[in-house]
Amino acid sequence: MRGHATAWILSVFFTALLFNPITAKAADYTEGAPGQPDLSGNGATPTNWNLTAGSNTLTGTTGNSGDTDIFHISIPAGMQVSEIKLNSYGAGFDLTFVGMKVGSTWPGDPNLDGLTNGWTHFNTSHVSTNILDDIVANSGGTSSAPLSGSDYTFWIQNATASTPTAYSLSFAVPEPTTLSALGLGGLALLSRRRRV
Numbered sequence: 001m002r003g004h005a006t007a008w009i010l011s012v013f014f015t016a017l018l019f020n021p022i023t024a025k026a027a028d029y030t031e032g033a034p035g036q037p038d039l040s041g042n043g044a045t046p047t048n049w050n051l052t053a054g055s056n057t058l059t060g061t062t063g064n065s066g067d068t069d070i071f072h073i074s075i076p077a078g079m080q081v082s083e084i085k086l087n088s089y090g091a092g093f094d095l096t097f098v099g100m101k102v103g104s105t106w107p108g109d110p111n112l113d114g115l116t117n118g119w120t121h122f123n124t125s126h127v128s129t130n131i132l133d134d135i136v137a138n139s140g141g142t143s144s145a146p147l148s149g150s151d152y153t154f155w156i157q158n159a160t161a162s163t164p165t166a167y168s169l170s171f172a173v174p175e176p177t178t179l180s181a182l183g184l185g186g187l188a189l190l191s192r193r194r195r196v
C-alpha cells in the first residue's frame with residue numbers, strides 16, 4: 001500500500017511540474033481584453049509584451065491600411081522562443097505579412113526600408129504550423145531560431161484584404177529548469193524503484 005501511495009504522490013508531483021509552467025505562468029495577450037487594447041500601429045512605440053515560460057498566445061485582428069499591429073516581445077533572461085505557431089486564421093483568401101526586427105522599436109516602414117531581421121506571409125494554409133522557421137529563413141542570415149537575446153519587434157499587417165482578419169499566434173518559451181527538475185525527479189523515481 002505504501003508503494004502505491006508513494007507512486008500516487010510522485011505522479012501528482014510530476015504532473016504539477018509538467019503542467020504548471022504552461023498553464024499558470026504563460027502571458028497571453030488578447031486584443032480587446034481588459035487592459036489589452038488593439039496593438040500599437042506606431043513602430044516608434046510598439047505595444048510591450050513580456051513573455052514568460054510556457055505557451056504565450058497572442059489573439060488579434062489586423063487590416064490592410066486600417067490596423068497594423070506592432071509589438072515588442074521581451075524574452076526572459078536565459079530563455080528562448082523555440083517556435084511561433086499559427087493557431088487560427090480568419091478565412092478566405094487573405095494573406096498577412098509578419099516582419100521581425102531585433103530591438104524594442106521599429107522606426108520606419110518595412111515596405112520602404114526593407115530592414116527586417118526576417119519576415120513571411122501567412123494564411124489559412126499555415127494553421128497549426130510553426131512560422132518562426134519561415135521568418136528566419138527570410139532574414140539574410142541576420143537571425144536564427146530559436147530566438148535568443150531579449151528584444152524583438154514584430155510588425156503584422158494584412159497584405160491583401162481591406163477587412164480585418166483574425167489571427168492567433170503562440171510563442172513557445174521552454175523553461176530549462178523544468179527539464180532539469182524532471183531529469184532529477186526521474187532519477188529519484190528510478191532509484192526508488194530499484195530499492196523496491
Ligand SMILES: [Ca+2]
Nearest residue numbers: 039060061069
Ligand atoms: Ca489589431
Ligand SMILES: [Ca+2]
Nearest residue numbers: 039040068069
Ligand atoms: Ca493595431
